[in-house]
Amino acid sequence: xxxxxxxxxxxxxxxxxxxxxxxxxxxxxxxxxxxxxxxxxxxxxxxxxxxxxxxxxxxxxxxxxxxxxxxxxxxxxxxxxxxxxxxxxxxxxxxxxxxxxxxxxxxxxxxxxxxxxxxxxxxxxxxxxxxxxxxxxxxxxxxxxxxxxxxxxxxxxxxxxxxxxxxxxxxxxxxxxxxxxxxxxxxxxxxxxxxxxxxxxxxxxxxxxxxxxxxxxxxxxxxxxxxxxxxxxxxxxxxxxxxxxxxxxxxxxxxxxxxxxxxxxxxxxxxxxxxxxxxxxxxxxxxxxxxxxxxxxxxxxxxxxxxxxxxxxxxxxxxxxxxxxxxxxxxxxxxxxxxxxxxxxxxxxxxxxxxxxxxxxxxxxxxxxxxxx
Amino acid sequence: xxxxxxxxxxxxxxxxxxxxxxxxxxxxxxxxxxxxxxxxxxxxxxxxxxxxxxxxxxxxxxxxxxxxxxxxxxxxxxxxxxxxxxxxxxxxxxxxxxxxxxxxxxxxxxxxxxxxxxxxxxxxxxxxxxxxxxxxxxxxxxxxxxxxxxxxxxxxxxxxxxxxxxxxxxxxxxxxxxxxxxxxxxxxxxxxxxxxxxxxxxxxxxxxxxxxxxxxxxxxxxxxxxxxxxxxxxxxxxxxxxxxxxxxxxxxxxxxxxxxxxxxxxxxxxxxxxxxxxxxxxxxxxxxxxxxxxxxxxxxxxxxxxxxxxxxxxxxx
Numbered sequence: 001x002x003x004x005x006x007x008x009x010x011x012x013x014x015x016x017x018x019x020x021x022x023x024x025x026x027x028x029x030x031x032x033x034x035x036x037x038x039x040x041x042x043x044x045x046x047x048x049x050x051x052x053x054x055x056x057x058x059x060x061x062x063x064x065x066x067x068x069x070x071x072x073x074x075x076x077x078x079x080x081x082x083x084x085x086x087x088x089x090x091x092x093x094x095x096x097x098x099x100x101x102x103x104x105x106x107x108x109x110x111x112x113x114x115x116x117x118x119x120x121x122x123x124x125x126x127x128x129x130x131x132x133x134x135x136x137x138x139x140x141x142x143x144x145x146x147x148x149x150x151x152x153x154x155x156x157x158x159x160x161x162x163x164x165x166x167x168x169x170x171x172x173x174x175x176x177x178x179x180x181x182x183x184x185x186x187x188x189x190x191x192x193x194x195x196x197x198x199x200x201x202x203x204x205x206x207x208x209x210x211x212x213x214x215x216x217x218x219x220x221x222x223x224x225x226x227x228x229x230x231x232x233x234x235x236x237x238x239x240x241x242x243x244x245x246x247x248x249x250x251x252x253x254x255x256x257x258x259x260x261x262x263x264x265x266x267x268x269x270x271x272x273x274x275x276x277x278x279x280x281x282x283x284x285x286x287x288x289x290x291x292x293x294x295x296x297x298x299x300x301x302x303x304x305x306x307x308x309x310x311x312x313x314x315x316x317x318x319x320x321x322x323x324x325x326x327x328x329x330x331x332x333x334x335x336x337x338x339x340x341x342x343x344x345x346x347x348x349x350x351x352x353x354x355x356x357x358x359x360x361x362x363x364x365x366x367x368x369x370x371x372x373x
Numbered sequence: 374x375x376x377x378x379x380x381x382x383x384x385x386x387x388x389x390x391x392x393x394x395x396x397x398x399x400x401x402x403x404x405x406x407x408x409x410x411x412x413x414x415x416x417x418x419x420x421x422x423x424x425x426x427x428x429x430x431x432x433x434x435x436x437x438x439x440x441x442x443x444x445x446x447x448x449x450x451x452x453x454x455x456x457x458x459x460x461x462x463x464x465x466x467x468x469x470x471x472x473x474x475x476x477x478x479x480x481x482x483x484x485x486x487x488x489x490x491x492x493x494x495x496x497x498x499x500x501x502x503x504x505x506x507x508x509x510x511x512x513x514x515x516x517x518x519x520x521x522x523x524x525x526x527x528x529x530x531x532x533x534x535x536x537x538x539x540x541x542x543x544x545x546x547x548x549x550x551x552x553x554x555x556x557x558x559x560x561x562x563x564x565x566x567x568x569x570x571x572x573x574x575x576x577x578x579x580x581x582x583x584x585x586x587x588x589x590x591x592x593x594x595x596x597x598x599x600x601x602x603x604x605x606x607x608x609x610x611x612x613x614x615x616x617x618x619x620x621x622x623x624x625x626x627x628x629x630x631x632x633x634x635x636x637x638x639x640x641x642x643x644x645x646x647x648x649x650x651x652x653x654x655x656x657x658x659x660x661x662x663x664x665x666x667x668x669x670x671x672x673x674x675x676x677x678x679x680x681x682x683x684x685x686x687x688x689x690x
Contacts (some may be wrong), residue, residue: 021478029517030520031519034520034521034535038521038535041536041537041538045542053523053536055490055491055494056449056450057492057494081449100461184585
């Protein structure tokens with residue numbers, strides 16, 4: 001049997017990414033993310049990796065970009081204010097198709113807010129924070145066990161799709177200690193060029209829209225270009241090249257959504273009412289669903305393990321025949337906007353329950369019952 | 374014939390408290406001693422701009438809000454930028470006659486070592502370069518104590534932190550502390566000084582002087598952290614004084630390029646006496662302590678050369 005430990009979600013992420021083959025971590029202290037960094041500072045060097053503390057978040061993400069081009073599966077971790085500082089680097093990584101993992105441990109609300117507590121306020125910041133047209137995968141665990149698994153998966157997705165990937169956890173999970181089984185995970189691997197150096201074009205995609213990636217020092221001519229570029233990596237300020245590149249960057253993530261998404265459903269077979277919840281809030285929603293079922297209501301839970309890219313057809317399949325959908329989230333009702341847009345034929349109700357700890361099952365039950373009347 | 378200046382004593386420091394008690398700082402916090410006496414030296418007409426950090430977090434939560442001054446918390450990396458804005462606005466208001474031209478409003482930026490040596494360095498450099506009339510004070514507790522003791526550019530050689538762990542291979546921080554005073558002085562500021570909470574009158578006089586001088590001024594303050602340094606809260610001042618007596622910390626000021634040591638130490642104590650009180654140095658072997666002693670000796674020699682005579686003496690066991 002795999003090793004079992006009693007740890008919090010931050011340490012579970014650290015274990016997950018190490019199991020998936022993380023080689024480089026760059027970071028800067030921030031609550032509630034620092035213990036992930038501290039744990040890696042002790043553990044990763046033992047496994048041959050490198051951990052460096054930088055002078056700020058801007059340096060951290062750019063060091064990760066450098067390490068990634070140096071050939072190492074690389075990550076950083078931060079929270080809201082730090083993520084804001086990383087956005088220029090994130091946009092650069094999107095444009096240059098640099099694989100990297102960014103563990104984003106959400107804390108409560110604008111600016112300093114409540115650093116030690118959580119809401120789910122940054123689900124749009126994770127998606128739309130950087131500038132430009134883009135799609136970005138964002139995985140969202142609900143437990144320490146899933147933080148381990150999705151941490152590994154997020155690193156794998158980043159390398160597989162050559163895209164910066166976000167693992168969106170929160171302070172509640174960061175403080176939640178649970179049993180975590182270190183199950184085997186897929187090792188992160190990036191596609192390597194299959195052509196000789198003279199034929200290699202660094203941004204020429206294969207059928208899955210992902211270009212094979214040569215790192216520095218592998219004998220290939222590597223041109224990392226953040227200007228709009230053609231397949232060779234040369235600046236191409238034309239409509240044709242620009243449209244081709246932007247649509248490929250977006251479609252690369254959208255079309256490969258099955259590699260990212262794994263929407264879970266609970267009690268949905270005969271459900272008339274569905275609750276859509278993600279991350280830590282889904283735990284309370286799950287308890288509420290079980291309680292409502294005991295009372296005889298046909299309620300189920302739809303829980304995405306990835307918020308972005310948002311795939312309408314995946315949500316439609318998960319919701320199935322339910323006619324009413326409650327979107328329960330610990331913010332002002334953000335994902336509701338996406339769910340309501342995707343499920344126009346259903347009654348979609350926003351249940352924004354801002355709570356620094358976690359919305360309680362009772363609060364959710366109250367919302368569901370209120371609407372039944 | 375010049376009269377000898379009066380040596381200030383503790384009785385010259387105002388009784389009035391501008392940093393209220395009952396805040397949430399740790400017992401024995403070095404920064405608490407610093408803030409209390411800095412605010413006394415500033416007097417009432419001052420605006421304080423504070424970077425994110427221990428002092429910001431522990432002094433602001435209602436009802437334990439400690440500041441009697443107008444006070445602005447800004448993000449981690451830009452206390453100096455925020456203070457630049459405040460100072461420029463005061464200039465503009467004076468020009469427009471909104472506030473009297475002769476009214477002296479002191480603008481003070483305060484940051485920790487993380488917010489100054491690392492993430493805030495760019496903003497600090499900009500502020501110094503643009504010659505804003507701001508006093509910048511860094512309370513240097515030698516790591517990111519607010520987020521749980523991660524290393525910073527100010528962490529001294531061989532000190533344990535959570536991101537410079539101690540084991541067989543890693544022996545704590547393996548790089549020497551960044552010379553922030555050197556960086557500041559390279560901006561040719563009219564005044565820069567170091568202060569230490571064990572030498573309160575020295576601190577008081579330096580802050581007074583710094584805010585009177587036109588242009589950007591800088592104070593680097595030694596700030597023991599009881600949980601981060603793993604020291605007994607009763608020993609904050611002892612450790613601070615030992616830092617000076619061993620030459621680990623040197624109280625000096627640089628006024629218009631003129632270098633002056635304000636706390637001469639004729640007979641130095643061995644650095645071991647300073648290190649042994651702190652848990653963050655507990656792993657050190659005799660060889661490692663000897664190495665640190667050598668580094669301190671070199672720094673003392675450098676300072677003596679700058680002054681032109683031996684103000685910090687040799688180690689006397």
